Amino acid sequence: MIKYIAFYDVNSNEEENRNVPPAAKTKLDYIISTLCSFEKKIEIISPAVTTSKNTFKGKKINLSEKCDLKLFLTFGKNKLVFTKVGTLITKILFMIYLFINVKKDDDVIVYHSLYYMRFIKILRKLKRFNLILEIEEIYSDVLNDEVRKKKEQAFFKCANSYIFPTILLNSEVNVNNKPYVIIHGTYRVEPDYNCRFNDGKTHIVYAGTFDPRKGGAVAAVDAAEFLDENYHIHVIGFGSDIEIKYLKEEIVRVSNKTKCVVSYDGLKHGDEYIRFIQSCDIGLSTQNPDAAFNATSFPSKILSYLSNGLRVVSIRIPAIEGSDVGDKLFYYDEQTPKQIADAILSVDMAQAYDSRSDIVDLSNKFQNELMLMMKDY
Template sequence: MEQGKRRDNSPAADTKIDYIINVLNRLGYGVDIISRAPSAESHFLPASIETKGENTYLYFASFGRTKSPIRVVYRWFMELQFFFWCLLNLKKQEQVIVYHSLGYDAAFLKLWKMKSIRIIGDIEEIYQDVCKQTACKSRNEYRFIEACEKYIFPTQLLDQKVNIEQKPSLVIHGVYATENVTEKKFSDGKIHVVYGGTLDPNKGGATAAAVAAAFLPKNYHIHICGFGDPTEIKTVVADIQAKSEATVTFEGELKGDSYKHFIQKCHIGLSTQNPAAAFNATSFPSKVLVYLSNGLKVVSIHIPAIAQSAVADNLYFYDVQTPEKIAEAIIRASKEEQSGNEILYRLDMKFCDELDKLIAE
């Protein structure tokens, strides 16, 4: 992301993409990152190119955010810049790793037909499983996935679901890097528990984490750090705090180093998304690996995508999505010692080898 400027990026996507770029660099590849992220500010941001080590980052000019009807024109302006840059600069048969997004599925379908580019699709989830999409977007999503020549998936379950033709693929749950832990744990005598991620009520994780505080004793403190509309979670936090012995606070949206330093002070990380949601059948919550890499123990809902993952033995599961069961798992985790560093190191080495082979195929 541009220094000193704010683009409307997904923090989870940024984290995953940065890790893949790091692995590509270790394999000897320089990477050109083409970002379609618009301005998240109220003012115009000019186009820019940044060089960081052996990588370049291209950002397109973007008008500021607005609720005015003219925002449609602003979106077209971004789409045209993105499409024509790719049309003029991508070479025929060039391999392009594309982080799947409904925002540019249609553009890449056109580029695939016009330039015969070879798409390696990083398919994190099927977005129409998360929330209802228009018929056009749903159609383009599946057409884009079908057009990919190779895949990067977060779970084996998603690979089995969409990779019908058994094209070359690999599975990476998230970021396997182990962070340099520089922060000391909170030392106020409490067990500090953190939920970091989306506040989207369709996914339900933030609310479930907050409500669990009502069933914890007073020496626990739950922190909610999230991106998205905070209106609902603020109401939930205020309501729970009014009747709970434990402490629950909303910390707002923390990004980058600020987020990393904060969670390193905590003891337990929560992965509490709604198990009934369709997307949970195939997607893997990236927050699980972020917690492990920063030295936290992890409490997670027991669903196949996580229970069958390579890190399952390092997690503390609960089986039913109720605040009582979440609280029980938190208390259980707080009484044991466990580290995820060794498994992350092994998975990192495995992913380096698999990505090198995928690109060479």
């Protein structure tokens, strides 16, 4: 059996509002659909907790004939102390379930998270299952924490094989040359809903985190200062209350200096997210090129844009330019509003463009490589 451990939920359960990063979910959806084409049954085990004030029971959701999703009891976020206790209870239930249900002959795919890293390492020693680590980034690089980096590196060595977003991350993590596959993001081509704004403007979207360490959302907003009334920049995604407040203030500040329309359009999920993305023309992958984690990670939003037919403007860094889609993007070299705007202006919307066919080729390649890697164990 394949067990897939990750923060995950399905759209049909959205009333529970469990904490699942949208970009990660999109990629997980795709990998799960790929695994469903294999012979083994799949169980997704998710420790995601609710962000609402309501309490929800644990349950198992049948997603298909071969795939189930296990969720755990989660308590509503009312008071700080109670919230911390509730989160701890959910984590304990999650760990007990894994200890009881994970078997030696299971293939266990773990989406890397500091939340359960230590427990997975212990469980691997006890159960000796086949561990496939899906590593999107080295979190200690994001946090700039050398002590935690040593712990992460020790954990990485426990794996039998890996799933990486870039070949550069493989070079840094996979020091013993174990089997691995590369998947930059979702390779699922979305159906064309034909839902453009059609107001004569070129619509640009930044979709993702508002975390200032990543630097993407505010950079996207600031580029509007160098665009005219023919452009509209949309920002969708997630962040803390403070990050959202700062973003809105920055939008007001920049809007007073430009005729380009800038809007914060909230957080979107599922079909609403797909339709909104497809209503735009250009996707932005703006991020701080000097941050250590950007040397090896790949922004999953790039694949999300491409799978929905958008052109993509990105910072030029080796992890992106050297990827399988590197020659399909429009680049800027410095994280300045003027350079980002110039890259946007360089996009010729009249030129023939078909990113979807490239994604189909990548999907076939990934499916074959993952199947071969898992057969080796």
